[in-house]
Amino acid sequence: MTAIETLSTHDTDHAQLHTILHAQQAAFRAAPMPSLEQRLQALKALKGALLKNKQALCEALSRDYGRRSHQDTLIADILPCVAQLNYTRKHLKKWMKPSRRHSGLMLVPAKVEVIYQPLGVVGIIVPWNFPVMLSLGPLITALAAGNRAMIKLSEFTPATNQVLRKMLADLFTPEEVAVIEGEADVAAAFSALPFDHLLFTGSTQVGRHVMRAAADNLTPVTLELGGKSPALIAPDMPIPLAVERLIYGKSLNAGQICVAPDYVLVPEDKRDEFVAEYQQQFQAMYPKGVASEDYTSVVNARQYERLTRWLAEAEQQGATVLPCHPDARDDQGHRMITHLVLETRDNMQLMQEEIFGPLLPVIPYSDLETTLATLRRQPRPLAMYLMSFDTALQQQVKTTTHAGGMCINDTVFHVAADDAPFGGIGASGMGHYHGKEGFLTFSKAKTVLSRGKFSTGKLITPPYGGWLQKLMLAFFLR
Incomplete structure (x- = not known):
């Protein structure tokens, strides 16, 4: 086992977190735009592994809780992930397609499009109540958007973590998906890493600490909190x-x-x-x-x-x-x-x-x-x-x-x-994931303006005050 494969519950060397992050960042720079086929293959493999391990996950969650209904796990942890995988694979090609936008008369002739690029490395902090859905659900969206991911699992679900860690290690290299375990100090160090995006699911109180830590790196956050519904x-x-x-x-x-x-x-x-x-x-x-x-x-x-x-x-x-x-x-x-x-x-x-x-x-x-x-x-x-x-x-x-x-x-x-998007508002969180909104959350929507050999930009450069510039300003400032 290499230093970047995992942190065990007993291994709280925070330096390893940076080692894993740097390895994923380097791997992303080497391959910054995974193809549709690569993403679909990853999602297909994840679905197969999830179905193969569903009984093991049900048993592990029951051990972690003392008793947890297998039906609760199947309905609320496994089934949503399978449905999300199916839906994402069906629509991913359409989501990845660049969208054409109107340049407007002032920029003619030009082509304007928005392309959707992966952000890079996404951090995912998972709670104990639905550790399968709330780890794999965000991971599905992050992979669909072409990212790498580091997942901090809850210390309160060790048996489930063991199944998830092995399942993901069999599918992905540590530079693609890495699983982190540890107590509250590891979670705090994790949230302070300079991710390209950080998704946290948990309490409003802890969410404030996560957002405060992320702010030092200007890391954008999606917070899924709660409140009194x-x-x-x-x-x-x-x-x-x-x-x-x-x-x-x-x-x-x-x-x-x-x-x-x-x-x-x-x-x-x-x-x-x-x-x-x-x-x-x-x-x-x-x-x-x-x-x-x-x-x-x-x-x-x-x-x-x-x-x-x-x-x-x-x-x-x-x-x-x-x-x-x-x-x-x-x-x-x-x-x-x-x-x-x-x-x-x-x-x-x-x-x-x-x-x-x-x-x-x-x-x-x-x-x-x-x-x-x-x-x-x-x-x-x-x-x-x-x-x-x-x-x-x-x-x-x-x-x-x-x-x-x-x-x-x-x-x-x-x-x-x-x-449909899922996400909170105010004290219950910020940002969205699930479906297309999740893809957009974990992507950079980048505007690209393209010109050919002729550009009207030359018409507005100095020296100012020519008759054509005056005519153009009079036309557009109506």
Whole structure:
């Protein structure tokens, strides 16, 4: 194993990060524009390796979590990557094609086009909640755009990292794709490297540190953060249907999703109906509570302790906590089913911070317009969910509230739209990837003006004041 192949969890020599980066930069300079065929071949190979390793990845993620539903991994980690690979391979030729632009009368005769060049070396910082999708997803886009990549995996998913590292090492040289592991100090050093672009997925708090470190190198960043994504149930929406549409988005991966519904706003006269319906539907999905094979654990003891601490704090301040199943917690196995939290206060920790787990505050409201005004004053979340069939209300919420993305009468599935950008706004992030927008994020759109033997540029050079220049200025300054 050479010095540039990988950093193990125990090897935190920051100098190696620069060695890997310099090797990739040199390789990029030697081959700065991979062909369409080369890119397609890389994507094809990656798809084959992913399908070959899907069972190993499911088992590894379950080991990392203590228990993680294989179905959760297949649906939320493996399937999105396969779909993205298929979509990208189908459209890449069109994306790479230079686009013709109008030169305008003032520049005639000239040809203007925009070409899409790879940026160079892309850094990808991966969180623990979906380590396959959130490492390979950005990698797919980076490779499609012709870049090389360094991937910093989370220290909280060591078994999954081992599978990913071997899979990628079998496909790519270290000068093409390099996998980095290590603790927080390695992540900090990684974010301070002079990448050509840096993509970070994680918390808003850490995102600020990443952007600050990148600023020293003027490294452009794409930040996929999170925030408190609301689910608003309008008065016209039947409660059973509303619960059906949002419960999966909160149950998948035990709510450890950046776009999971963080809290629910429900008409005050329907709050109790919502609680009863949610508990009933949850028990139908997970009849054994925390013992259900289909239910995923909280990732580790640290995150579990955070959630239980927030619950205890809320109860001490007067909140009512209602588990959705009698078998609600397994402290030793850090497993917790969804807990509905009523009578919350704004100063509670779970109302201040993104929950990122199986806690769901249920907040009644009496006036819809007041509620919408309150939402507009909040930090802009990564997702907004509206449950309503009122088309006028749908249009109002779509156009007057801000969020990274939105679902109407559903949750989380907008992330799976291959032909649409994904990204936050404000405190929930900046920039986009997925689909064509991802290709553009990891490319330099360079304008190229070409002239032949004749150029009108000579007509405007000094000495100034000739009759032809005066005529031209009079014409264009109308």
